Each structure stands twice: as C-alpha cells, then as structure tokens.
Amino acid sequence: MAHRVRDWFRARGIDAFAARCIAVGMILVIVACTCFGKLIQVQLLDGQATAEAATNSRTSKVVVSAKRGRILASNGTVLAQSVERYNIIGVPDAATSFTPVDCGTKQAKALGYCHSIDGKPVGVSGAAAVARLLAPLLDMDAMELGADLNGTNQYVILKKDVTPQVKRAIDKLNLGGIVYGELSSQRVYAENTLIGALLGGVNDDGSGASGLELTLNKQLSGTDGYTVYQRGNGGEVIPGTVSKTKAAQDGSDVTLTIDSDVDWYVKRVLAEGVASSHAKWGIAVVEDALTGEILALEDSDAIQAGSSEAKASASRAVSQTFEPGSIGKVPALAAILQNGVHKIDDHFTVPYEYTSEGQKFHDAIYHPDKRWTLAGILQNSSNSGMVMAAEKLTSQQRYDMLTKFGIGQATGLNLPGESRGVLGTPSSWDGRTKNTVLFGQGYTVNALQLSRVVSVIANKGVNRQQSLIKSVTDKNGKPVDMLNRSAARVLDEKIANQVRNAMESALEEYKGVAGVNGYRVAVKSGTAEVVGSDGSLSSIIADFAGIIPANDPRFIVTVVMQDPDGSYGGTTSGKLFAKIGEFLMQKYDVPNSPARTDAIPVEW
Template sequence: MMHPIRSFKALAKPMRSAVILGVVLALLASACLVQLGVLQLVEGARTAQAATRARTVQVTLGAKRGRIMDANGVVLAQSVERYTIVGNPEAAQDFTPLDCTPRTKDYCQQLDGKPLKTTGVAAVAQLLAPLLDMSAAEIGGKLAGTGQYAVLKKDVTPEVRRKIAALHLGGIVYGELSSERVYSNGSLLGVFLGGVDDEGKGVAGVEQLEDKALTGTDGYEIYQQGNGGEQIPGTMTESKPAVDGADVQLTIDRDVQWGVEQILRQSKEKYKAGWGIAVVQNVRNGQIVALADTDDVKAGSDEAKLSVARSVNETFEPGSIGKVFTMSGVIQEGLHTMGDRFTVPGTLTLDGQKYKDSFEHGDERWTMAGILEQSSNIGTILASENLSDDKRYDYLRRFGIGQPTGLGLPGESQGLLAQASQWDGRTRNTVLFGQGYTVNALQLTNAVGVIANNGVRKPQSIIKSVTGADGRTRGSETGESTRVIDEAVSKQVLNAMESVSEHYASQGFAGVDGYRVASKSGTAEVAGADGRLSSLISDYAGIIPADDPRFVITVILKDPEGAYGGLTAGPVFAEIGKFLMQKYEVPNSQPRKDAIPVEW
C-alpha cells in the first residue's frame, strides 16, 4: 500500500504544472484582451480614419466654356458634355466575366447575347470595342500595361458613356466628365473664330480674343467613393459649384456672313482671283456685320488654330480709294471745293518724276469731282499742290491709316505709313492716290465710313456683348468717336463718290438697282512671288444707300482677271449691296438732284 504522503507528492507535481500552465494561459489571454482593446479603442479609430482617407476623394467639377453667338443669338461655338473613357489595367487583367443567369441578369456580361469565352484584358476589350468604335487589339494594348490609369478614348458622348456603364465594369472602366468645343457652321467664320487647345484655352481668333471671358472657374466636391468609383451616399463633406464661362455675342450676323462668303467665293472663281476679302460695316454704330475671306478653313481645326483671318492680317496698298482721304484734306484745309475747275494733262513731270493716269488722254476739263470720278492721278496731284507733306500725312492718320483698329484681334496687322519726313520725292505724291502705304480691310472700311458718317470716325466693334453665368450683360468697350472733317466737307466728298458709282453703273458695273451708291475703286501694283511688281490688288469700297447711309462695303481681290477694281471688285460690291438691301428691307432711294458737275 502506497504511503499517503508519498501519494500526495506524486499528485502535486502534475498539479503544479497545470496551475503554472493555467496561469500562463491566463496571462496570454489577458494580453490578448488588452491588445484587442487597444486595437478596438485606439488602432481601430486610426484604421477607420485611414480607410476613410483612402476612400475620400476631391473631384473637380469642370466649368463649361462660354458660347460664341452671332448678333441674333445663333450659336457659333459651344462646349458640349463629353467623357474621357479611362481603364484600370491591373483590374482589367484580373477580370472574369459573370455569366448571365436569371439571378445575375442585371449585372452580368455577355457579347451579342452570348457568354464571353475569354477573361482578363481580352474580355474587357471585346466588350468595349463596338461601343468605342475601336479594335479590340487597340483597347487591349492600352490595358495590357501596368498601373491603374489608362485613357482609352476622349470626347465620348453621354450616350456611349451610358452604354459602357451598362456593361457593369465598375472599377475597371469608367468615364471622366470633360467637354468638347463644337463649331456648328463648319468653315463659316472659320479662322476668325479660331479654336482652343487640348486644355480648353483659346489659342486663335475670337476664342483667344475673349478667352478670359469665355473661361469659367472649376468647382469641386469632396466625398467618399466605393470600390467601383461611385459616390457613397451621404459622405459629401465639402463642395464648391463650378461657374461656367460667359457667353460672347458678336456683332456679325451669321446670315449676312454666309451670304457674303458665298458671293465672295463665287466671284473668286469667276475672276480667277488668288483670294478675296469682304467687309460689311454698320455706318451708324461701327459694328462689323460681316468679315469674310475666301480661305476655306473649318473653325476649331488645327489650321484655324495656327492661322490668322486674311481679313485681319492681309495688308495692301488701297490704290485710288486713297484719293477720297486726300480730297477730304484738300477741302477741309480750304484749298479747293469739289466744284473747282482743273485742266488735267495726259502726263505730268514733277521734280524729275513722271506721273500718268491709268488711261491715255489729252487735256481734260474736269472739276475736282470729275477728277475723282475719272480717278485721275494727275488731277489729284494738281488739286493737292498746296497741301503740305505734313498735312498729307496728318489726314491719313486722321482717317485711321497706319493705326490699329482698336478691335484687338489676334494677329491683326496695322499696315505701314511712314512719317512724312521719310518720304522721297515720288512717295510724297503717290500717297495722294493710295500708293506708298498699306492698310488692312478693316482700316479701309472704317476710313470710308468717315464719309458715310458725316465726317466722324466711329470706333469699330466686333463684340456686341458679354453675358456672365449670373445673367449680367455688359456691352463691348469701344473708344471715342473722332471728328475727322467737317460735315459739309464730307457731304461734298460723298456727292463726288456718288458720281463715281454712277460712272460705273452706266457701264454695267457696280450698280444696285433702286439704290443710290457712293463709292471709289482702286487698283495697285504689289510685289508678286518673284519679288517684283507683278501682282495686282483690285479693291472697291462703297456706301449704300448714299442718300441715307446704312452700310459700308469693302471688297478686295488679288490678281483678278479684268484687273481694275471697278470692273472686278465693283460687281462683287454690287452683289453684296443687293443682298443687304433685300435682307434688311431698306426702302428705295430718292432720285438724286444735287450732283456736283464733273466737267466744265
């Protein structure tokens, strides 16, 4: 029989081990509980905060660029809703299509009603290809790389984006809101409207001129998003709405612009001209109603972004239209009137320089009005004999020659007018009949507008108004009107210009039935591609109706068959004038009764 004490000792050893083990386990459990408490109370909060931060995003709310409209509110340029389709290459590579069953039919993937036989990038590419109008190989190439962001296609319509969303590829493919600049009239006002770059910034034409007004201010939203990139409801913490850009309204009438462009392009073909330019200006307010050329460039195209409208940039000698400014100065200075009589020889030599007219003639008895009607260089020199060089220069400047138009158009060339002190013995006389200086079409139009506007030069404008996102509208900022010559002087010159028009109308050129017209033609030799005076500029500027001026129209043709401005640019002027009178339903003119004699 075992001794009791010995038996107790035998049992005590295992019990002691069990007790020790129990204590150790209790300590471990306590440590785990403490650690669990730390994780739940301290680290849990930190982990939750980190998860929240990971899910929280700031999303930019893009502002829409403002519209460009014509004088009647017709939209010429606007930004429309578009999407950039983005793929997640890493997620695409792990993609497994979900077969369509009655239970999964609302979020499964199939192609043409049949299960996909591929997985990963190939399956995603097969689903997207018909919607993006791209090959599966091209899409697959974009998704085969590393990273989580790959642009698949830009400028996708909302309709296509909705179809992509219906593929249930959340977290793999999604759309980022963007916009596309759309020009609904093709090449109408193409280069003049210009275009925007990839960032939506205006880089040419009106888009550049009014970029500050057209550009809006982006907003933002801060919220938490789910695994598919969707916003988790109720998690938005901060937001600022986007402010769209202002709408810019032009003074140009789209219908008139279209009509003028059509007439100009047809005339270019008819006269086989190198190019053509036409400007229509409202006499009463200086607003440009049409600004056309024969360059066929679509607005918003790369060419439009890299070019300047010929009507803004092209400069040329105005030729005999310049006689209008000369004679205005002569009369204003009290040297002559339009009724003064001159005997004009066929040639004239001054200071060793020989001058002639465009046609041969003997001694002619013309009044100064007759000199303008016959466009005589010699007669203009004789009438200006006592007009000093400084005055010759001063009056050209007063009419706006050699100065910016004030429109601020990108790429505008202001032409060239040298100081009188720089003129040589010949230039001092050639400037009297529009040679020896250059202008652009806008300058020339506004200069003739002085005669139409009773001797006052009004500032031109191309922007009618700017309307902000808040609905507030401001008119265009223009300079002050400037009196160039007295009203009585302008009426004399207008009278003589009307005789010019009648002269051409009697020959079947440049007349507008039912309306009195005051005009002047011009022809000037210019340097050709060979650097010599081998090219011609033919131009014609007129006021219609002459008895109640509404519009100034200027037409310029380069190297037309028929050469002389009155015979080529003149008929184009007449077509445009007829179109304007019909469109605006201008009443017919009253008969002319006050013509200044042109001969004596």
Template sequence: MKRFWRSHSSVVNRTVCVGLLLGLLAVACFAGLVWVQFIQGTTLAQAATQSRTLSVKVNAKRGKILDTNGTVLAQSVERYTIIGNPQAAQSFEPTDCTPKTEPYCQSLNGKNLTTTGAAAVAQLLSPLLGEPATTIGGELSAPGQYAVLKKDVTPEVKRKIDKLYLGGIVYGELSNERIYSNGTLMGALLGGVDDSGKGVAGIEQLENSTLTGTDGYEIYQQGGGGEEIPGTMTESKDAVNGSDVTLTIDRDVQWRVEQILEQSQEKYSADWGIAVVQEVSTGDIVALADTDEIEAGSDAAKINVARAVSQTFEPGSIGKVFTVSGLLQEGLHKMSDKFTVPSTLELDGQTYKDAEEHATSQWTLAGILQQSSNVGTILASSHYSDKARYEYLTKFGIGQPTGLKLPGESQGVLSSYKDWDGRTRNTVLFGQGYSTNILQLTNAVAVIANKGVRRPQTLIKAVTNADGKTTRMENTTSTRVVDESVAKNVLNGMESVAESYQKFAGVPGYRVASKSGTAEVVGADGRLSSIISDYTAIIPADDPKFVVTVVLKNPQGGFGGLTAGPVFAQIGEFLMQKYDIPNSSPRKDAIPTEW
C-alpha cells in the same frame, strides 16, 4: 512510486508552462485589441476613410459664340474620356448571367463570356467605343492603373458603359468638346481651342478669358467599385460656366458674302478675295469674309490668321478720298474748283501718269475724284503740306490699330512724312507708298458716310454671363475727322464716281457712293508683277446704312471698278433686300465734274 511522481510532476510542469504561454498570448492579444480600439482606432478609421475619399473636378463649360441674332457658331457639349484601370482589368472575372445575377452580370450578345481579364473587358467595351477589342485589350494589358481608352465619348455611350458594371475597372472623366456648326464659315476667324480647352486662335483666343469658366469640385467616399457612397459628400463647389459672347456679325450676311467671294474668285481667276460689311451708325462689323476655306476648330484654323484680318495692301485710288477730304477741311479747295489736267506730269524730276492716257481735260475737283486722276490729285495738292498729308491719313485711321485687337491683325505701314522721299510724298496722295488692311480702309470710308465722324469698329456685341445677365459692349468714343459739310461734299463726289460704274457695279433702286482702286504690288517674283483691285462703297448714298469693301488679288478683267465693283454690287443688293431698305430718292444735287 517515485517514477510515478516524477512523471506526474513533469506533466504538471508542462501544463503550467503551456498555461502561462496561453495566458501571456491572451494578455498580448487583449493589449493589442485595446491598442487598436482605444489608442489607434481613430487614426486607423481616419486612414480608411481617407483611402476611400475622392476629390473629383467638376468641369466648367466654355461659353458659346453666337452671331448677332443668337445663332450658335461655337459651343461646348458634354463629353467623356473613358479611362481603364489595367491592373484591375487583368484580374477581372465576369459574372455569368442567371436569374439571380441578371441586374449586374456581364454578357455579350446575350451569351456569357468565355474569357477573363483584360480580354473580357475589351470584348465588352469594343462595340460601344467603336474600337477593335485587340486595341482595347492591349491598352488594358499594360502595367499601371490608368489608361485612356477613348476621348470625346457622348453621354449616351457613357451610360451604356455604366451598365456593364465595370466599376473600379472602367470609368468616365467628364470633359467638353468644342463644336462648330457651320464648317468653313468664319473658319479661321473663329479659330479654335487646344486640348485643354484654351482658345489659341481667332475669336476663341480674343475672348478666351470671357468664354472660360471656373471649375468646381466634389469630395466624397467611393465604394470598392468606384461608385459614390450615398451621403458621404463632405465638400463641393459648383462649377461656373464661361460667359456667352455675341458677335456683331450676321451669320446670313457672312454666308452670302463668302459665297459671292468664292464665285467671284473663280469668275475672275483671282488668287484670293476678302470683303467687309460695316454698319455706318454703330461701327458694327456685319461680315468679315475671305475665300480661304478653313474649317473652324481645325488644326489649320488654330495656326492660320483669317486673311481678312492679316492681309495688308496698298489701297490705290481709294486713298484719293482722304486726300480730297483733307484739301476741303484745310480750306485749300472746294469740290467745284476748276483744274486743267494733262495725262502726264513731270514734277521734281519724277514722272506721274494717269491710269489711262487722255487729252488735257477740264475737270473740277469732283471730276478729278470721279476720273481718278493721279495727275489732277497732285496738281490740287500743291499747297497741301507733307505734314497735313500724313496727319489726315492717320486721322482716318490708316496705319493705326483698329481697336478690335484680333490675334494676328496687321495694321499696315504708314511711315512718318519726315521719312518720305520726293516720290512717296506724292504717291501717298493716291493710295500708294503705304499699306493698310481692309478693316482700316472700311472704317476710314465710313467717316465720310457718318458725316465726318470716325466711330470705333465693333465685333463683340454683348456678353452674357452664367447667371443670364447680358452686358452690351458699347464703345461710345468717337472722333470728328472732318466737318459734316466736308463729308457731305466728298460723299457727293463719290456718288459721281459710282455713277461712272453704274453699268458694272450699280444696285438697282439705290444710290451708291463709291471709289475704286488698283495698285501694283510685289509678286512671287519679287517685282511689281501683281495687282490689287479694290472697291469701297456707301449704300444707300442718300441715307448711308452700310460701307462695303471688296479686295481681289490678281483678278483677270481690269481695274478695281470692273472686278471688285461687281462683287460689291451683289453684296449690296443682298443687303438692301435682307434689311428691307427703302429705295433711294432721285439725285438732284450733283456737283459738276467738268467745266
């Protein structure tokens, strides 16, 4: 009996102990539940929500660049960067296609996949991304959770990838690709953008702040497959696209000028050619062209400045236009004043010659301009002070910033008259001893076309913001350089110049006022072995609409009027036809050139 009670007592003790332990465990579980539910519940819920919450950047689209008529020259289009999650890809198990799984299964060419992991994902993506499956598989086999599989993917391809149901493994990040629709047209002038979409050259750089928009964002919760959970967006800010920039350049004129330059470069075996077309009444640049064939947006466009912007040169005899203008404005001469002009002149120990030897001639000041006589220009300037010579060049804009602020623009060199030596003080009278660029030179000649007033040049016509509001970029600040009567008389003299080149550089049906130039420049050998030939013209001379300047380097065929002049003629004829300019009235007021 005692043994029985001892055994029974032992069982009871063990039972009580087990019961106590179970009770304690129940209490602990209940306490834990209370702790989780009532004390840590909010914190854990917040943590879970936070782990599912995603902040996504909404990219702003870069503004367009358009020509004066609204033709698109540069624009950003929607593109995607396809991103893979290697860690998720390596554990991927494709879903076989059956009637029940049809909406979300994965197959290739109608057949279920026989592989798994990164290889299976790569097989699905390869036809859509146009990349070998081995390449994609290699990217997805690396450690980590982020791998760029393809950039600049179209929305159409992105939608096809979405239908593969690879949420959490493959997704697209929205980006913008910059598209230039006209190839080499205005290539280096338009410039390009870097990988971040920032303008780094040309007009893209000049107008970067205007073209660049402001990114927005969206904050929402995502599901296990990376998809947005409907109704969970808590905060968002719309992206504001960049403004569109409209240029003064006419694409059709630009195209034709570039074509003419390229043909002329080949015809005259020139090293290069550049040209500008400027509207007289507004200062608008209608064309700014060169012969460098650079694709807009290319690496070359991002590191090179358009030659028409950067190239400087001595203008040669075109500079006589500014000298004659100064002489008239200062009251030192009239265009009809008479001079006896030899072919050679010795002055202060220096020898000066005309381009072609000639007998001593009886020319008026208009005749000196027409014959482009260096000697005659020096003789006419005997009382024209060095200070005045310098001041009129600067008034015309020579050696001064154009105000266009184009990246890489070179403004040339015009040293102070105080630094001139005995020869330079005279060579500046006929366009040597200083350098300019084609934009400066064109606007300087436009002073004569615009009745003595210098207008600021304009390349940006208007800006249209994301709301559609357009602002015209007008610069009304103008400066009178010479009196209207002076400009009229110089224009008259330039028309006589153009008549001398009528056979080579005339535009049928239209009067032209022009000046040619030729200057020796330093060549690759370090000597004055290269030639700049230039020609600038106002058309029509009786009612100026455009100034056209052409510059050729080392053309085979003679002086500026015989090489650059014919190039102008083709451009001028195109302009008159395109803009339907009425034919000129006959000339009746020519100033005598001889006496």
C-alpha cells in the same frame, strides 16, 4: 533561481501545486496586460490613422468639367459650341480581378445583373473579359483594350470624346468600379467655312489655340468644379458620403456683331467672283455705318474652323495688306478741303501728265487737258489732278489726315494675325512718296482699315471705332453690351458731305456694273500695282468701297481682289459690291433713294 522561488513559497506554507497555479496566473496577467496595451494603442493611438487610411482608400475626387462658352452670330446662329462628351476611363487594378457573372445563375439572380456577349457567356475572366464586353461599344480591338487594362494602375484613358449614348451603353455593362465615363466636351463649329480662320480652334485641353478662340479664351473658359465622395466595392457612390463639392462655372457666351446670313451671302459672292474672274483671292467687309459693327468679314479661303489649317493660319481678311490705290484719294481730298487749300468746286485744267518737284505723275488713261472741278478730279480718279490740287498741302498735313482716317493704326479689334499695314512718317518720305500717298500708293492697309476710311465719310466726318464683339454673358447668363462706342471727329460735317457728294459722282463711270437699282451709292474704286520680289510690277490689287444708300448711309461695303481678269477695281470688285449691296437693301428692307438733286459740278 528556481530553488530560491521554491524556498520562498515553502517558507510561507505554500505547496508546489499552489505555487504552480500562482506562476501560471502571473504569466496570464502579463499576457493580458500586453494585449490590453496593444488594444489601447490600436484603438486610441493608431485608430484614427487606420480609419483615415481606410476612408482614403474608398474616397474619390471627381472633377466636374466646366463647359466652354459658345460663340454666336448676332442673329443667334451658333458658330462654335462645346457638346457633352465623355472620356472612358479604365481601372486596370480592378479589371485584372474581374470575374463575369454568368446569366441564369443564382449569383445573377441575387445581383440582378449578368454579363454576356450576344447572349453567350463571356468565356474568360480578368482584363480580357472586360475588353471583350467593352470593345464593340468603343469600336476598338479587344486585344488592344485588354493590354491597356492589364496591370495595377488605377487610371487609364481607354477612349476620348465618346457620345453620351455610348457612355450610357457602357453603364449598362455593369462594370462599376472597373470602367466609367469622365465628363468631357468637344468643340464643334457651324458646318461651313464662315469666318473659319477668324474663329480659329482649340487645343486638346480645350483652351483657345488660335483666332477668336484664343483672343476670347478668358471669357470663353470656365472654372472646373469637383465632388468628393466614397465608392463601394462595385464603384458606386456610398449614400451620404459626399463630403465636399464645388459647382463648375461654365464659360461665358460671346455674341459677335457678325450676321451669319450676311456673312454667308458675302462668302458665296466672293467665292463665285474669285472663280469667275480667275483672281488669286478676294476679301470683303460689310460694316454698319451707324454703329461701326462688322456684319461680315470674309475672304475666299475655304478654311473650316477648328481644323489644323485654322489653327495654323490667320484670317486673310485681317492679315492681308495691300496698297489701296485710288481709294486713297478720299482722305487726300478730305485733307485738301479740311485744311482750306481748295474748295470742292474750284476749277482746274488737268493734264494727262503733271510734274511736281522734278517728279512726273500721270493718269491711268491718256486724255487731253480736262476742265474739272476738285469733285471732278475725284470722279475721274486723276492722279495728276490730285498732285496739282495738293501743291500747297504740307507733308505733315497729308500724314495727319491719313492717320486720323486710321491708316497705319490698329483697328482696335485685337484680332489674331491682324496687320496694321505700313505708313511711313513725313520725314521718311522722298519727293515722290510725298505725292503718291495722295492716290493710295506708298503705304499699305488691310480691308478693315479701308472700310474705316469710307465710314468716316458716311458718319459725317466722325471716325467711329469698329466692333466685332457685341456682348458677353455674365455669371448669371445675362448679356453684357460690349460694343465700342468711342468716336472722334476727323472732318467738319460740311466737308465730309462734300466728299460723299463727289464719291456719289464717282459711281457714274461704273454705274452699269457697280450700281444698285433704286439706290444712290457713293463709291471709290482703286487699282494698285504690286511690286514683286524681283522689283518688277507683277500683280494687281483691284478694290472697291462704298456707302449705300448715299443719301442716308446704312452700310459700308468693301471688296478687294488680287489679279482678277479685267484688273480695274471698278469693273471687277465693283461687280461684287453691287451684288452685296442689293442683298443688304432687300434683307433690311431699306427704302429706295430719292432722286439726286444736289450734285456738285464736276466740270466747268
């Protein structure tokens, strides 16, 4: 082959030297063409991908966390809020190649910063050096930190929920690109046990776990945003490289109808009352008679919101059910009057014991035959009298009135753990239950339902929906009214006023204990025996509910205790009712009541 090439050159008069030059030139052309082709491939074909890869290696997407909305009391007290916190993030890949800058060196002067521990050189490099600098601020062991930072990962959480002060101190360590703070938040609650179990708590991810935190999770939760930008070698943001951003939308603030001042006082009265009477537990509700707003909803349990116990427990104030006892005579009396079976001043001769359909019923305390009106039967809380007066009241009429008063019905507040109690249908009642429901036995309620029963009388026969949520802020931070104003008439106004009049007379027996000086009060007490697991009557529920002032209803106060010394609701829970009632009259500066002049006769 080489001979043919030489012969070809000689035939054309080209000597050997010239031939060699031409060959070398051809080889160079081939090399140049190859390089040029590769350059075209890199620049035109692969250039975009290479540039994108380089950009991607520098690009970071940082989540901008949304703040969870606050839960506030109606008077502005913050019951739950999320405070600024940071998760401290380490980049092990960067930490392992870290070399500290010794102070006083030319490098330190050129960079404008250096690294030291108590004025002395760090002494090591890599992850161990980063750990030594960081450990005192995080209050962690340097060796443990060093182990976390030793590797090739790009992300490791070193510590959660540090304060902004700690985060700023870490920023001053000049560890950009190695350690940084990622905005987070921590849920904190009022430093007391106000409605602790009712508020509930949040999970580790900040979402609602129990209580109102769970029920209101949709309103309280925000939407996270993000920022996309490029980082320099030191971890700093390269100016002008922010390419995408989405602002975080914080969660809505929720304002409850709870007045923290009232709730605090009710909590204190309950705690002292339960302790002094050696009761197992106590519950109290304060309701605005005009609007249905719940101003206080407390129990004697000492559960702090956000605690493990709060996340595992429902509020006793909404979950505990019980037989109401003689407070159940209120809807029974309303049914008798509303259905025209009797008038409020009809005369009865009431024995201690009365027999109906072969079943015997008796009053709590023995007495000879008494000449009472229907109002007097309520005043004296006579079981025998109620059964006697209701002889012509059908089971369906009894049931209908109970349901209209809210017995056996959900309150509509949608509270976690809330029990609606138990109310059987007329077809399920035996001959005895048909009559025991007239005096609050044979069905169960919670404290909110009991308050609702009395509120119907205070509202002149209208069953007004209770409210616990007052407002929720919209996306512009403006409060949106959330009060539930639905209502339904249950009784004629005249009938409701007659029942209230009889309830005012019912205070007479307990006036020295449950009365509030200067104010007329309409009340009803209850005492119910609780059947134990063995079928025996092993416990007592003592409750007391009333309207204050009776002449111009402003508040409903309900108090329930289990097994207090003294047993009877009027002398036990009634005492706490009086303390709460007096506080409400003073706080809201309610005018004293005029003298009572319209009392319905209770005897004949």
